[in-house]
Amino acid sequence: MERLTDPPAPLPAPPDAPLVRRFRSRVGDHVLLVPGSRIYDLAGADGNGEPDEEIDRLVSAVADTLLLDGAAAGSLSQVVVPAPQSISLNVSSSCNLACSYCYAARGGFEGAQPKPMRWETARAAIDQLLAAADADAPLTIGFLGGEPFVNRNLVHQAVAYATDAGKRAGLDVRFSVTTNATLLDGDDRQLLRSHPFAVTVSVDGDAPTHERLRPFVRGPGNGAGSHARLREAIAPLLAAPGQAHIAARATITRMQLDLPRAFDAILSLGFEEVGFAPLRRGPEGSGALQDADWPVYLRSLSDLARRELARIPAGGALRLTNLAVALKQLHRGASSPYPCGAGGGYHSVAANGDWYTCHRAIGNADFKVGDSNGLERERRTRFLQQRHVHAQTQCASCWARYLCAGGCHQEAAQRTEASCDFIRNWLEFCLAAYCELGTSHPDWFDACASTSHT
Template sequence: MTVLLQIGRRPPDVPVQATSPLPAGPGAQVRAFRSAHGAHLFVADGSRLYDLPEATAVRLEEWLSASEGSLDELGRTLDLPLWGAPRIDGTPLAPPPLSSISLNVMQACNLSCGHCYADEGRFGGSARAMPRATAYAAVDRLLAEAAPGSDVVVGFMGGEPLLARDLVHEVVRYAVRAGATTGHRVRFAITTNLTTVRPDDAALFAEHPFTVTVSLDGDRTGHDALRRAPGGASAYDRLRAGLDTLARHGRPRHLSARVSVTPYTGRLLDILEHGIALGFDEVGFGAVVSAPDPAYEITTEAFAGFLEQMTACGERALAELSAGRAYPFGNFQTAMEQLHRGAHRPYPCGAGAGYLSASAEGGLYACHRLVDDPAFAMGSLAAGPDTATRQRHLAERHVDRQEPCRSCWARYLCGGGCYHEVSRRGRPGCDYIRGWLSFCLRAYVELGQAAPEFFEQRSAAAPLTSSASTV
């Protein structure tokens, strides 16, 4: 058996000597899959991939369906050198230094969207804006809690953050000055509906290292069906005007489109290609799992159709990229990059770890989707992050301590699912996630054979983000 591609750290040259049982069943550690180039082995710990003779793949699948055992028993039975000490051993992460913080500068919005997790930014309360002193305190807290000399990210969220544009401009200037004093390079991110962007906003985004994420729901008909603007105006027309403003007055370092998928969303491939045609650097999809109005939520049954459409988008991306043509499908590119790095993590993102979100009142929460949720309160700007609460959060939510996650082969790629969604609806999309990642494993092998230069280019062009995201 030979190493298929160098993914993550190179394994040592000796077989594993572990005798502990496979966590929650043998299928939690290894998986056989096939591509156009043959059979392969995926090892969950380390996200390692290997070529596998077909006969061995069949025996492995039989063994997994019938046996309980340890890693060394599996290795001896099938002559597979599953080597190396565990990379993830179940030990919870200690709270790391902060590396990013998001500011809910305007907990209100100029659009009305039934699928908005933030209830138009109000999070179930009243509309409000973040005072300047609170915003500056958030920057100071981030710099005080960050590792010396590290890069940090300040994100602007809402509601619609550009309703507080003066504050956004002031905070950017303040953060750049403060970061220069403390020795931190500050980057920025903003999520916006782009309906109110002005030339000076565009200039700000171009002058500083900004990632701008725009909410997009399709073409004019599809977008306006889900996003209602005041007075019956077209939210889509205003978005297009915003894109024109960026083109004329300053394009950000990275411009991405985020499509929230509901039961009312149109054909995903059409939306993807529409977004690419609009000139976005990246277009990605996210299923709406939790919304104030349940009619906008993707049900467990609907995830099957979502998987079918996502796979169709992935197949198009695979074909285009294999032919050497750009095709910025964000979900696909993220999965390819994570597999190539050998990414494996016991958490879905950095929420409550290196990333926190500040509310308008100065409370700290695990992330921007959990603002004002007391179950995910993580301290305050005045007193600082609550280390004990963060430690408890990371201990309780380690993926190997979650059910049914600990028995899933995809757990170190998924991380257990978005905390906001799991706290509201559980995990209705697990079959979708496994199906999508199964496709991505095959696609990774095939893309690596057809266009290995893709991975060289992507490693040199990683986008700016405020926190890790799931595939």
């Protein structure tokens, strides 16, 4: 177990860090209170979106009053080292596809994970999670690789074991898996239906795009056919998902920035939720976005989001995960100094049993924090201190710091002014959409409170 130490020292925001951000929507002028992500309407603004010095002074005074006790800002300055609440098991060290941009080198992580996970390793990691986690909150066990269903027997065994152990301990144990879906058989689909699974299916658009980026390693037509196999294998699960919550995730490269086209192609397979992730880093020639691509990506994503918002008056659901998640986070006042739970509530377990702060860091000694016999609190603390948004010189004074928090730790080296402008502009789009939706359809947030997006 971890050795107890004194709590880490707080990391305060720079004195020049903005506390507010004014923005405009079609229904008026508004202000975002940055710590706590609270949104207020500005009555009496000039109405043309131009800054008004008197209103700006009033906004600053209100912000100072609301933040007088320092509660919101103070909590965001803390470096908290929580117990793990979720893990991913890298059960497979291989994959049947040869995706051009794969960060995991098909599961082998450039030699760091040469063999698949064994049952004894998976069981020890599950036991460690069940023993350490907060029993009053849900626990999640995820499966990654490579392609997880290359090692399907271990996935099935781990789910059965964790479900039984969780019931005996009175724990709410849930599961997740990221899969290319081409290997799913009837038993796999039944496993996903029969347990609370968040299933993320990797699919990159229409058949030509998908098969160019995600071909089989071997097969007819020089590896072609992965899209057809995906469609065949996932259709029965989409038709009868049971307890599974299924969403598609598309990686967007600079060779294909037409998001509406990709979105429609993926929906045609039967998916009801689709999310997009721009490729920020990858092997040479894999299509990582460059500075000139970010405005194009923003326009494409915003056009698609407007199309989805237009569905709401007729009772349509938001199928674009990027937008749905952003709106729900704004509604609940999401505000965090970290972009994800890496190294905090979330860890990833390599096939050999080592624990890392992130599934993208397998084999990187800088991200290793222990194993299933115990975690090293000092290493976790150092990781969380170094990656706190206040420790990021490019981020600490940005108004979007608690909504973005610097983005993926693994992609920080690829951060540029153009990519950060994309984040800020997308957040302003979502802020405006939130205010407009709150005016025209305030009940939408109550109606969707029970739904989840991965």
